[in-house]
Amino acid sequence: MTGTAFRTASHSTRREFSAAVHRLIQAGATADTVLGGTRRQLPPGLAQRLTGLIGAPAEWNGFRVLRGLFADLGEPGPTRAHWSETNGAADVPYDVGLALIGGLLGEVFGWINQQGGRLVHNILPSPGYETQQVGASSTLALAWHTEDGFHPERADFLLLACLRNPDRVATRLASIRDIKLSDADTVQLSRPLLVIEPDDSYAPDPGRKDGTVGIRTVWGSDGALCVRYDPTYTQMLTPDPAFIEAYARLEPAFEEHAVEVGLEPGDLLLVDNDVVVHGRSAFPPRYDGTDRWLKRVLVRSADTGRPARPPQEREEHGFGQQRVRPAPRP
Numbered sequence: 001m002t003g004t005a006f007r008t009a010s011h012s013t014r015r016e017f018s019a020a021v022h023r024l025i026q027a028g029a030t031a032d033t034v035l036g037g038t039r040r041q042l043p044p045g046l047a048q049r050l051t052g053l054i055g056a057p058a059e060w061n062g063f064r065v066l067r068g069l070f071a072d073l074g075e076p077g078p079t080r081a082h083w084s085e086t087n088g089a090a091d092v093p094y095d096v097g098l099a100l101i102g103g104l105l106g107e108v109f110g111w112i113n114q115q116g117g118r119l120v121h122n123i124l125p126s127p128g129y130e131t132q133q134v135g136a137s138s139t140l141a142l143a144w145h146t147e148d149g150f151h152p153e154r155a156d157f158l159l160l161a162c163l164r165n166p167d168r169v170a171t172r173l174a175s176i177r178d179i180k181l182s183d184a185d186t187v188q189l190s191r192p193l194l195v196i197e198p199d200d201s202y203a204p205d206p207g208r209k210d211g212t213v214g215i216r217t218v219w220g221s222d223g224a225l226c227v228r229y230d231p232t233y234t235q236m237l238t239p240d241p242a243f244i245e246a247y248a249r250l251e252p253a254f255e256e257h258a259v260e261v262g263l264e265p266g267d268l269l270l271v272d273n274d275v276v277v278h279g280r281s282a283f284p285p286r287y288d289g290t291d292r293w294l295k296r297v298l299v300r301s302a303d304t305g306r307p308a309r310p311p312q313e314r315e316e317h318g319f320g321q322q323r324v325r326p327a328p329r330p
């Protein structure tokens, strides 16, 4: 699965990208506004080069790592004590830079009830979350999952920028296309017999709707199988042993085909959320300003050639969780 997954940004691209990001910040842009409106964001030549570096998602084989793309953005300051802390300007270039890269792939969005509705999220260990199945955890490994698997409008692409990772804690990736599901298991897992609920990183929504619209775990054709998977937050709608056993075979299969990426400061990881499930190794938090610190952005693809998600997903309510789009630039 690794193949051409890793690319390195040239020094000139890094410098030019950093200069463009800082110019936009000086002009008043933030991560939440830089993509708003119709004003030009990146110089066309640079945007074209970055698009070439990212490549077509259909050729990623599920994910791509761009080494060093953010390496010239500057020192981000100490890792925040909590994901909700957003005061301080040192990491703003990472937020704006990540939003801009997301904008090259499609529509960047956030969730009203997640991380204050911001478009770029902090992923860092936070006290009290150590053993939860959310991005702020640490001492418990983050289990295989599709990002926001509970929602029919979940991201097509998940982008993670690394600001700091002193212990090289592994981001784990596994492709549904690598595990070679049997025909019988593919048939079973195409049945809409489970529900995925929102994870604990979402504030409760007073207007939350519950229901039992069953979802399919896999869909698509042989060479282009797609997946939607989050066992931690899954409720089965059937006791059918053939289905339950096929579902249970997924986790060891993902383990067997796991790829571990130790992100380094300045690296960008791009994940196809329909093809690859992801997780993270366990690690002891430091809580001293030197902890692992990633930034996350979610993107809906503009590419209509992607394998379509099951049409039945349109009947889902997404538990009332609403997306947030870029705000207009002042």
Ligand SMILES: [Fe+2]
Residues within 6 Å of the ligand: 145, 146, 147, 278
């Ligand atoms: Fe995740």
